[in-house]
Amino acid sequence: MTEIKAIEAKGLTKYYGDFLAVDHISFEVEQGEIFGFLGPNGAGKSTTIRMLTGISTPTEGTAKIMGFDILKHSVEAKSVMGIVPDISNIYTELSAWENLIFTGKLYGVSKDIREKKAEELLQLFDLYDRRDDKTVEFSRGMRRRVCIAMALISDSKVLYLDEPTSGLDVKSVRSIRKLIRELNEDGLTVFLTTHNIEEASQMCDRIAIINRGRIAEIDTPERIRTAMKSTQAVEIAFKEQKKGTRELLENLSSVTEVQKRGDKLRLITNDSAQTLRQILQVIDENGLVPISLNTLGASMEDAFLWLTGAEMESEIIHRRNRRK
Amino acid sequence: MTQVTFSDKIKRSWAITVKDMKIYYLRPPALMFGILFPVALFFTFTVGRNLSPDRLIPVLSAQTVFWSASTIGPVAIPMERRLRTFERFLSAPISLISVLWGKMMAGFIFGAGITTIATVIGILWGNQTVSDPVALVLGIGLSSMVYSAMGILFASIPTGSPGEVIVPLNFVRIPLMFVSGMFIPVESMPAAGQIVAALSPLTHTIGLLNLGTGSPSVFGFAANIGALLVWLLVFLYVGQLFHKIIMRRE
Known part of the structure; x- marks a missing residue:
């Protein structure tokens, strides 16, 4: 029997008015994989993650998370995923503890488990001593860690990380990368979007390069590099x-x-x-x-630039006109 | 996979309500439009008119419930859109209707709480007798639900600024005060005005509050309750529909 895919996207498409942001993309992510989603700014990375997490409704196509259709069985699909968006959208008026407990309640985690897990996560993220402080007083790196901890308070099988280390200092970047690797070693599937090529190259089992709303390549970092x-x-x-x-x-x-x-x-x-x-x-x-x-x-950077720069300008016009 | 039961939905909605109570009740726009504004309006329209307590208390309570209950949604939702915390609900295992219900309950508790305090003060100060407690409680409770749902409907406007929701909402709230028998009795209105008054939910709030303090209701208890229930369903249905449409576009 084949194992259920952690993520299965088929023909995912998103239009904003006449603008085609994501163009019929399809890919699969195996359970336990760290899958990188790499692309330049405006390539469609965040739109894809928003569709995969149910925040945005696809214009066309489907996505399944651990076998659950994100539109038809959205509650079940959302129960098995944790999300860390590109900005740390925590409640700054609440303490770190309250943020975690609220998220636990939202995901239906029982009182005993959510309190135990919140304590463990705050200790793991080195925030336990500041657990009762309002997060408005936290640094950007600390808020990022709270945000990741919130994504892990439920029993997530798939973790979406949208630019997890963007704008952080070197120490915070290293600690977050280490943590992602450890979580992955414990069996968590990680879907990582980034425009940091080296980060993707070092951390991911496979990488999809997205450009102008289309998948340009999906392969291991090494194979993409050596193909160049x-x-x-x-x-x-x-x-x-x-x-x-x-x-x-x-x-x-x-x-x-x-x-x-x-x-x-x-x-x-x-x-x-x-x-x-x-x-x-x-x-x-x-x-x-x-x-x-x-x-x-060839470096990953070369491969990335080659893959994302290869398409012709006329493609944009084609995409804008396609719907007409 | 564990099934999400109705009780689970209620618990998750309640978590949103409690969180909103902690975060938004003391926000300046909530205090301004939820407390100061109705109190100021009340004094503006009543001082110097030498009205009896049985006429004043329904106006005070109706003003307060109308403004306060409809304010929390338009303050909370745009702020959450701006800080992108609203996305947390959309990606959580909870339906949109449960999210909106949680938000509506936060408005309901705010409106009902403040109005109860204002009404009790009014009754004690005016030495007024409560002749129909059921009508009074329903006048405050049900109306609070209706206006909270109205606020949630307006909060579907896709903006990150509470002001951009509150301004269009005020274009509805302020005219409604003048066609609902708050300052001009419905009986004194021309026929067309009476039809408009019958359609306004605020008329029915005042009707119930009048009954509560011993004055008659123009349309009667059953019509008041029925009209408020219909408006509640309309606001809830249209509100979640608009929020869904916005979600599809985003």
């Missing part, structure tokens, strides 16, 4: 960069583009071996003194 053979690069730094050096490198037959990166020049190429040979020749012939020379594979 066309964007290998050679990076070189000279002791002293003579005038005209950049032009010399741009004229190499194997180089498609030269980018300035601080005191280095990055040469984008399809054939790094040939580029290396050509660079050495240029160095010899022009008396240049290199201080570092590195070959680089």
Whole structure:
């Protein structure tokens, strides 16, 4: 018997007036997975998460959470998920304790369990000593932790995290990432939307890249990265960069583009071996003194930019006109 | 999967009510439009008119219940939209109608509570006898439900600012005071005015409060109760319908 998918989206579509925000996207998330949903600003990440959590009604398509249809069996579907939106929407007039207890009541968690769980979560998130303070006095990182704790007060099987570390200091980011990993190790499925490529790359089992409302790619971070053979690069730094050096490198037959990166020049190429040979020749012939020379594979950032930049501008017009 | 029972729904709605009571009862817009405004209006229209307590108390109670009960929804919901805490309800295992019911109860308790205090003070101060306690209690209780539901209906306006809900609501609340027999007795109105008065829920609130303090009700007890119940159902139905439409658009 096949295991029920944690999330199953089929043809999810959202129009705002004539504007197509999410365009018939379909994907599945396995139980116990950390699934990254990556895309530039305005790509449709938050709209997708709003549809998957029942906050927004899809114009077309369906989504099932642990087998429950989000529209037809919304109460059951919502019972198994916890949500951390992109802003910490906690009640700042209430204390951390009251926020957790209220959420527990809203999810129908019995008094004994919600009080026990609230205590555990506040201790886990290092907020127990401040439990009776109104959260208006909390820092952004502390509010974020309260928000995540609220999402975990019920017996969630799927946790949605929308930009969980955005705008936080390094210490808070690390503690939240560590916590997400620990929760996942305990069996929680995590759906993580982010525009932080490295975060997605480090944390996720699989990544979907969304651009202009469509899924551009779904795969493991490593496979997405290695599929980007066309964007290998050679990076070189000279002791002293003579005038005209950049032009010399741009004229190499194997180089498609030269980018300035601080005191280095990055040469984008399809054939790094040939580029290396050509660079050495240029160095010899022009008396240049290199201080570092590195070959680089495609990074997740390269893959992301390639996948999200590949679509033509005409696509926007196509999407706007499609409904007419 | 555990089934969500009716009792569970009530408990979850009540959690919303209690939370709203803690957060919104002492908010400046709630105090302004829920307490100060009806009291100020009462004095504006009664001082110097030499009205007897049996005429004054229904006006005081009707003003108070009308303004206070209809204020909490329009204060709470836009603020929750702005802070995106309203989304918490939409993504929680609770139906929209249960959410709105919880919010309506917060308005009901606010309205009924303040009006009870105002009415008791009025009765003691005027040394007034309560001749029909049932009519008086229903006049306050049922009316509080109706106006709280009216506030929830207006709070479906998709905005993050309470002012943008309260202003259009006042365009309804203020004219209603003048067509409901509050300052001009219904019997003195022309025929068209009497028809409008019959349709206004506030007329029926005053009718019940009049009965409570020993004065007659123009349309009678049964008509007053029936009209308020119909308005309650209309406000509840249209309110949840509008909230659903807004949800579909968002």
